[in-house]
Amino acid sequence: MSTVEPIVEMSDISISFPGVKALDSVSFRMFPGEVHSLMGENGAGKSTLIKALTGVYRPDSGTTLLEGRAVSFASTAAAQDAGISTVYQEVNLLPNLTVAENIVLGREPRKAGRIDWSALRSQAADVLARMGISIDPGSLLSSHSLAVQQLVAIARATSINARVLILDEPTSSLDNDEVKELFRIIRALKDDGVAILFVSHFLDQVYEISDRLTVLRNGRFEGEYRTDELLRIDLVQKMIGKEITVLDAIDQRSSDDADESQNADVAAIIDAKNLGRRGAVQPADISVLEGEVVGFAGLLGSGRTELARLLTGIDRPDTGTITFAGKTVKFRTPRRALADRVVYASEDRRAEGILGDLSIRDNIVLALQADRGWFRPISAKRRAELVESYISALGIRPANPDALVRTLSGGNQQKVLLARWLAIAPRLLVLDEPTRGIDVGAKAEIQKLVVNLAENGMGVIYISAELDEVLRLSHRVAVMRDRRLVAVLDNDNLTTDDVLAVIADGRDLEDAS
Structure with missing residues (x-):
C-alpha cells in the first residue's frame, strides 16, 4: 500500500x-x-x-x-x-x-x-x-x-x-x-x-x-x-496504557481472610448457570461467595455490564438459572432482586442513579422507602438517624442532608448512591464503575469501603476498566471478552499482564501457557 x-x-x-x-x-x-x-x-x-x-x-x-x-x-x-x-x-x-x-x-x-x-x-x-x-x-x-x-x-x-x-x-x-x-x-x-x-x-x-x-x-x-x-x-x-493510578495503600484483606473466602464451606450467595441473553452476552457460569469480591475485567463492550444486569434483574436472560441463598429464583425486575437484597449501582450514576434535584436525605432513603412501600413512610426520626449515620460513615461532603445532590462533586454523588444501597443492607452489591470520574481521595475511600463490606460478609461484584483496581480488591477475577466469559481466575498474585493476556487471547492462563 x-x-x-x-x-x-x-x-x-x-x-x-x-x-x-x-x-x-x-x-x-x-x-x-x-x-x-x-x-x-x-x-x-x-x-x-x-x-x-x-x-x-x-x-x-x-x-x-x-x-x-x-x-x-x-x-x-x-x-x-x-x-x-x-x-x-x-x-x-x-x-x-x-x-x-x-x-x-x-x-x-x-x-x-x-x-x-x-x-x-x-x-x-x-x-x-x-x-x-x-x-x-x-x-x-x-x-x-x-x-x-x-x-x-x-x-x-x-x-x-x-x-x-x-x-x-x-x-x-x-x-x-x-x-x-x-x-x-x-x-x-x-x-x-x-x-x-x-x-x-x-x-x-x-x-x-x-x-x-x-x-x-x-x-x-x-x-x-x-x-x-x-x-x-x-x-x-x-x-x-500502562499508567497506574496512584492510590493510598489499601489493606485489601489478610491472608487468613483470603483463605477463608476460598474455603469450600463458605456458602455461595449467588450461583448462575448458563446465564445469557441474545445480542448481549453469551451463556456464562458465575458465582459469588459470602464475603467475596469478584471483579469483572475486560475492555469496554466486553459484556461486563450486560452480565451484571442479568444477575440483578435489570435485564431478563434468555437462558440459564440463578440460585440465590440456596434457592432457585427469577429476578424478573430490579424490584424483585431488591426484595432478596440484591442491588445494582449503575455505571451511569447521573441517568440511572442519583436524582440531582432531590436532597442528599431523599436520595439516601429512596430505595429503603420503595422497599417498605410508599404507604409505610419511614419516620422523620428514623430518616434523620439513618441519613446522619451514612453521611458520617462515608464522609459525604457537604454534610448537610438538605443539599441538592446535583451540587455535589462526582465522588460525593457516588457516596450518596452507595449510601442508598447500603441502607437496605444488601447481601449482594454490584458496583459498575463506582470510581469513574472521581478524584483519587474519594476513589481510595470507596475502595476501602468495598473491602470492609466484604470482610463483614457481603458479596460484591466489582466492575472497572482499571485492571489494577480490580486486582487490588478482588478475590477472583471474571475476565470478559467479546461478550463472553472466557475465564474466572483466582487472584493469587495476578498481574495486569496476566489479565491482559487472557483478554487478548481469549484463553485462561493454563490454556495459554
Missing part, C-alpha cells in the same frame, strides 16, 4: 469543549480498498474524530484532505455529498417504508413531476443485487430482522457512490451468522475500492476484517499499525 495515496488524511486535529480537550493534535488516514479500525477505550476520542470527519464538529485546528483536496464540511449532508457515508449502531431508517423507499429516500427518480415507482424499485433492486442481498425491495423494512435492516442501511449508504463508508458498531446486535453476512458485504465493498472505517469493541472481529488500525488514547494519537503486524496483547496495552 505504500504507493497508494490515502483517500482521507486528517492532520493535527484538535477539538475542545468547555473544560475538556477531546482531541489533541490527532492524525488519521484511510486508504481506498482497505478496512480501517479505529480503536480506543471509552473517552479516547473515537466518536469525536468521526464527527470531525463527517461535519458534525468543526475542528479548532488541523486539516482534512479528501483525495488530496482540503475539505471542511459544514454538515453531514455536505460530507455525504462528497462521498462520506455513515451507518450508525442504531439503524437510522424509516421502518414504515419499504426497503426500496429507504434506499433511495430523498433521491427518488421522478417522471412528469411524480415519483417513478417502477424506476425506484428497479434502482433499489440493482443496489441490492450488487451487494448480493436477496430480499424483496417492495417489502416493509419493519418486516426484516435488525441484521437485514443494517444491510439495507449500508445499501443506502453505498447507493450514493460512497467512497468512504463509516460503520459504527455495526455488529453489536448481530449473531455469528449475521456477522458473517455483514463481513461478506464489507469485503465486496472493499474489493470495489471503498475505504471502510470499522468501529467495534470486538477484538476477534477487528482482527478478522481489518487491514489497518489506528489507536487513540485520552484524546491523543497513539499510533497506526498494520493489523497483521500488531499482536492482540500489544493492542490492548496500547489502548489502555
Whole structure:
C-alpha cells in the first residue's frame, strides 16, 4: 500500500469543549480498498474524530484532505455529498417504508413531476443485487430482522457512490451468522475500492476484517499499525496504557481472610448457570461467595455490564438459572432482586442513579422507602438517624442532608448512591464503575469501603476498566471478552499482564501457557 495515496488524511486535529480537550493534535488516514479500525477505550476520542470527519464538529485546528483536496464540511449532508457515508449502531431508517423507499429516500427518480415507482424499485433492486442481498425491495423494512435492516442501511449508504463508508458498531446486535453476512458485504465493498472505517469493541472481529488500525488514547494519537503486524496483547496495552493510578495503600484483606473466602464451606450467595441473553452476552457460569469480591475485567463492550444486569434483574436472560441463598429464583425486575437484597449501582450514576434535584436525605432513603412501600413512610426520626449515620460513615461532603445532590462533586454523588444501597443492607452489591470520574481521595475511600463490606460478609461484584483496581480488591477475577466469559481466575498474585493476556487471547492462563 505504500504507493497508494490515502483517500482521507486528517492532520493535527484538535477539538475542545468547555473544560475538556477531546482531541489533541490527532492524525488519521484511510486508504481506498482497505478496512480501517479505529480503536480506543471509552473517552479516547473515537466518536469525536468521526464527527470531525463527517461535519458534525468543526475542528479548532488541523486539516482534512479528501483525495488530496482540503475539505471542511459544514454538515453531514455536505460530507455525504462528497462521498462520506455513515451507518450508525442504531439503524437510522424509516421502518414504515419499504426497503426500496429507504434506499433511495430523498433521491427518488421522478417522471412528469411524480415519483417513478417502477424506476425506484428497479434502482433499489440493482443496489441490492450488487451487494448480493436477496430480499424483496417492495417489502416493509419493519418486516426484516435488525441484521437485514443494517444491510439495507449500508445499501443506502453505498447507493450514493460512497467512497468512504463509516460503520459504527455495526455488529453489536448481530449473531455469528449475521456477522458473517455483514463481513461478506464489507469485503465486496472493499474489493470495489471503498475505504471502510470499522468501529467495534470486538477484538476477534477487528482482527478478522481489518487491514489497518489506528489507536487513540485520552484524546491523543497513539499510533497506526498494520493489523497483521500488531499482536492482540500489544493492542490492548496500547489502548489502555500502562499508567497506574496512584492510590493510598489499601489493606485489601489478610491472608487468613483470603483463605477463608476460598474455603469450600463458605456458602455461595449467588450461583448462575448458563446465564445469557441474545445480542448481549453469551451463556456464562458465575458465582459469588459470602464475603467475596469478584471483579469483572475486560475492555469496554466486553459484556461486563450486560452480565451484571442479568444477575440483578435489570435485564431478563434468555437462558440459564440463578440460585440465590440456596434457592432457585427469577429476578424478573430490579424490584424483585431488591426484595432478596440484591442491588445494582449503575455505571451511569447521573441517568440511572442519583436524582440531582432531590436532597442528599431523599436520595439516601429512596430505595429503603420503595422497599417498605410508599404507604409505610419511614419516620422523620428514623430518616434523620439513618441519613446522619451514612453521611458520617462515608464522609459525604457537604454534610448537610438538605443539599441538592446535583451540587455535589462526582465522588460525593457516588457516596450518596452507595449510601442508598447500603441502607437496605444488601447481601449482594454490584458496583459498575463506582470510581469513574472521581478524584483519587474519594476513589481510595470507596475502595476501602468495598473491602470492609466484604470482610463483614457481603458479596460484591466489582466492575472497572482499571485492571489494577480490580486486582487490588478482588478475590477472583471474571475476565470478559467479546461478550463472553472466557475465564474466572483466582487472584493469587495476578498481574495486569496476566489479565491482559487472557483478554487478548481469549484463553485462561493454563490454556495459554
